[in-house]
Amino acid sequence: xxxxxxxxxxxxxxxxxxxxxxxxxxxxxxxxxxxxxxxxxxxxxxxxxxxxxxxxxxxxxxxxxxxxxxxxxxxxxxxxxxxxxxxxxxxxxxxxxxxxxxxxxxxxxxxxxxxxxxxxxxxxxxxxxxxxxxxxxxxxxxxxxxxxxxxxxxxxxxxxxxxxxxxxxxxxxxxxxxxxxxxxxxxxxxxxxxxxxxxxxxxxxxxxxxxxxxxxxxxxxxxxxxxxxxxxxxxxxxxxxxxxxxxxxxxxxxxxxxxxxxxxxxxxxxxxxxxxxxxxxxxxxxxxxxxxxxxxxxxxxxxxxxxxxxxxxxxxxxxxxxxxxxxxxxxxxxxxxxxxxxxxxxxxxxxxxxxxxxxxxxxxxxxxxxxxxxxxxxxxxxxxxxxxxxxxxxxxxxxxxxxxxxxxxxxxxxxxxxxxxxxxxxxxxxxxxxxxxxxxxxxxxxxxxxxxxxxxxxxxxxxxxxxxxxxxxxxxxxxxxxxxxxxxxxxxxxxxxxxxxxxxxxxxxxxxxxxxx
Amino acid sequence: xxxxxxxxxxxxxxxxxxxxxxxxxxxxxxxxxxxxxxxxxxxxxxxxxxxxxxxxxxxxxxxxxxxxxxxxxxxxxxxxxxxxxxxxxxxxxxxxxxxxxxxxxxxxxxxxxxxxxxxxxxxxxxxxxxxxxxxxxxxxxxxxxxxxxxxxxxxxxxxxxxx
Ligand SMILES: Cc1cc2nc3c(=O)[nH]c(=O)nc-3n(C[C@H](O)[C@H](O)[C@H](O)COP(=O)(O)O)c2cc1C
Ligand code: SF4
Ligand code: FES
Numbered sequence: 285x286x287x288x289x290x291x292x293x294x295x296x297x298x299x300x301x302x303x304x305x306x307x308x309x310x311x312x313x314x315x316x317x318x319x320x321x322x323x324x325x326x327x328x329x330x331x332x333x334x335x336x337x338x339x340x341x342x343x344x345x346x347x348x349x350x351x352x353x354x355x356x357x358x359x360x361x362x363x364x365x366x367x368x369x370x371x372x373x374x375x376x377x378x379x380x381x382x383x384x385x386x387x388x389x390x391x392x393x394x395x396x397x398x399x400x401x402x403x404x405x406x407x408x409x410x411x412x413x414x415x416x417x418x419x420x421x422x423x424x425x426x427x428x429x430x431x432x433x434x435x436x437x438x439x440x441x442x443x444x445x446x447x448x449x450x451x452x453x454x455x456x457x458x459x460x461x462x463x464x465x466x467x468x469x470x471x472x473x474x475x476x477x478x479x480x481x482x483x484x485x486x487x488x489x490x491x492x493x494x495x496x497x498x499x500x501x502x503x504x505x506x507x508x509x510x511x512x513x514x515x516x517x518x519x520x521x522x523x524x525x526x527x528x529x530x531x532x533x534x535x536x537x538x539x540x541x542x543x544x545x546x547x548x549x550x551x552x553x554x555x556x557x558x559x560x561x562x563x564x565x566x567x568x569x570x571x572x573x574x575x576x577x578x579x580x581x582x583x584x585x586x587x588x589x590x591x592x593x594x595x596x597x598x599x600x601x602x603x604x605x606x607x608x609x610x611x612x613x614x615x616x617x618x619x620x621x622x623x624x625x626x627x628x629x630x631x632x633x634x635x636x637x638x639x640x641x642x643x644x645x646x647x648x649x650x651x652x653x654x655x656x657x658x659x660x661x662x663x664x665x666x667x668x669x670x671x672x673x674x675x676x677x678x679x680x681x682x683x684x685x686x687x688x689x690x691x692x693x694x695x696x697x698x699x700x701x702x703x704x705x706x707x708x709x710x711x712x713x714x715x716x717x718x719x720x721x722x723x724x725x726x727x728x729x730x731x732x733x734x735x736x737x738x739x740x741x742x743x744x745x746x747x748x749x750x751x752x753x754x755x756x757x758x759x760x761x762x763x764x765x766x767x768x769x770x771x772x773x774x775x776x777x778x779x780x781x782x783x784x785x786x787x788x789x790x791x792x793x794x795x796x797x798x799x800x801x
Numbered sequence: 802x803x804x805x806x807x808x809x810x811x812x813x814x815x816x817x818x819x820x821x822x823x824x825x826x827x828x829x830x831x832x833x834x835x836x837x838x839x840x841x842x843x844x845x846x847x848x849x850x851x852x853x854x855x856x857x858x859x860x861x862x863x864x865x866x867x868x869x870x871x872x873x874x875x876x877x878x879x880x881x882x883x884x885x886x887x888x889x890x891x892x893x894x895x896x897x898x899x900x901x902x903x904x905x906x907x908x909x910x911x912x913x914x915x916x917x918x919x920x921x922x923x924x925x926x927x928x929x930x931x932x933x934x935x936x937x938x939x940x941x942x943x944x945x946x947x948x949x950x951x952x953x954x955x956x957x958x959x960x961x962x963x964x
Contacts, residue, residue: 471932472932548837628897706896
């Protein structure tokens with residue numbers, strides 16, 4: 285029977301994938317053609333969504349973007365036999381955007397049926413866990429350390445070192461917590477993976493559990509992702525029934541249980557200690573460190589807390605070996621990074637490539653410039669706390685250290701593109717405002733500084749003593765950077781100061797109005 | 802069960818439903834957020850009268866539960882309108898005219914973000930990223946994402962016509 289693939293990913297659904305799937309089923313039935321409709325995740329090539337694929341002799345041929353109204357025409361054009369059509373894209377894997385990627389973490393996303401454990405295994409799933417079950421815990425941790433994997437949630441901390449601390453911590457009970465709060469604007473890789481390959485995360489968490497001696501895990505998912513939450517819950521249930529979770533995982537005699545939990549609309553709960561507070565049922569306020577969560581984390585127990593992408597990368601490291609992963613990348617940034625192109629970009633989507641690619645290659649070659657067709661003026665990399673950069677910095681290679689050296693950060697890998705209509709003074713004001721809205725309120729520089737910062741930026745924007753007020757903004761930034769307990773207050777100066785330093789013309793309102801006269 | 806009726810009629814308060822939810826979930830590790838989510842979903846908001854009931858069952862102080870309800874944006878103190886429209890105001894959506902969309906929606910519904918129309922049909926809310934940043938501007942209508950959102954597509958989603 286002919287297999288047709290239509291994504292059930294929330295982003296694909298947001299531009300009509302459900303109606304397309306229904307139209308294909310109805311049209312096939314009306315024509316008496318037997319097709320098997322498989323609902324996949326998304327390949328992450330969002331400008332092509334809804335992207336329909338047809339399997340021909342083991343090769344998947346793409347058509348996109350497809351609207352429900354196009355479906356009749358697709359059948360008329362014989363798309364089930366790979367027929368020509370204006371939306372035809374040829375073999376999906378040969379689309380340059382995809383062909384030029386190195387997908388390890390996202391190897392299966394958009395390809396498999398995310399509800400099927402059998403499909404997962406048929407595409408290489410569970411190999412890593414099987415290997416891990418035959419290894420000593422310390423050897424698993426050593427493999428993760430040797431792979432060079434660093435945390436993909438923002439701080440880039442070496443994952444193996446964190447795991448080693450938890451392995452060494454005494455305690456009858458330990459936890460694995462997956463941070464799927466994904467609050468950074470411009471990022472969606474956690475969501476994509478939960479909806480497209482959830483067993484990969486489950487496998488990664490089970491490996492973490494075996495490695496450090498934890499039998500319980502939680503996936504903390506932001507409530508803005510209801511679709512991903514349902515997918516994750518369903519996958520956990522399927523994994524339990526299939527013996528991937530429970531008292532005897534894959535017949536090994538080892539136990540691992542998992543629960544998905546919903547956040548409640550607070551950006552700060554992405555910070556690891558606030559997340560733990562929230563899981564325990566309290567307000568999402570930052571905890572003082574030390575103790576580290578690795579020593580005293582969830583309910584005071586030793587806890588591994590990692591970003592979702594970090595954990596979902598572990599199965600491929602165990603399956604193919606630490607060296608294979610480590611061979612990708614440059615400097616101290618090893619392996620691949622799933623970058624998310626977002627905002628005003630022509631080809632927005634997920635780009636997983638080895639570290640080392642430049643920002644310009646990402647934005648211009650993969651992204652194809654802006655969606656509006658106007659020149660690119662600025663990009664913000666690394667979420668709302670990341671720097672605004674001009675195109676002059678496009679030669680920066682994707683690398684934790686290279687970004688830091690130029691006053692920016694890779695963060696969770698979001699790249700938001702702006703065209704030349706952007707006003708960086710307004711973006712700087714927004715950075716303060718966002719901090720004010722999301723501050724947990726624990727420390728004064730953040731709570732008060734952010735509000736003052738937004739007010740002061742209003743004055744700058746009005747052209748009210750801009751020079752004196754910009755000095756005040758810089759002072760406030762210094763106080764926030766040095767006096768905040770966590771990176772929300774501590775890094776809000778990054779977008780603000782980078783905007784002022786790289787785009788000073790947007791902050792000089794007097795000069796602007798003269799130029800307009 | 803009186804759940805749906807209580808949600809429709811906001812003066813009424815379904816204490817039995819709150820107790821049933823809290824008793825059902827109290828065995829979880831860290832049960833408070835799951836309980837508050839369940840109450841919020843089933844009754845449309847977390848009524849002040851639910852706080853002491855939940856506190857009793859979990860052996861917490863009322864102040865603790867009250868503090869948690871107040872901390873999180875998701876837990877409503879009053880029922881929302883029939884349809885919930887969340888519009889993204891974060892950077893990737895700003896880059897694609899998200900702020901103009903917010904203004905357009907505010908005009909269309911005649912309310913600022915954070916409020917409910919007088920006929921209680923629509924609650925308009927700001928949200929900071931929906932994970933649909935490559936198809937911005939983005940919105941969510943009754944839990945379903947709308948990509949490349951505009952006034953028409955959002956109105957269609959409210960009317961129950963999927964994107
Ligand atoms: C304000 C703030 C928000 C954060 N949000 C997230 C988030 O949404 N997801 C995430 O994985 N890490 C987030 N982090 C980073 C976490 O605190 C932590 O470093 C991370 O979960 C560790 O996992 P990793 O080592 O795998 O990156 C945030 C940090 C701060 C200060
Ligand atoms: S910097 Fe802000 S968010 Fe972080 S602990 Fe202080 S008040 Fe809370
Ligand atoms: S910034 Fe609007 S959906 Fe991510």
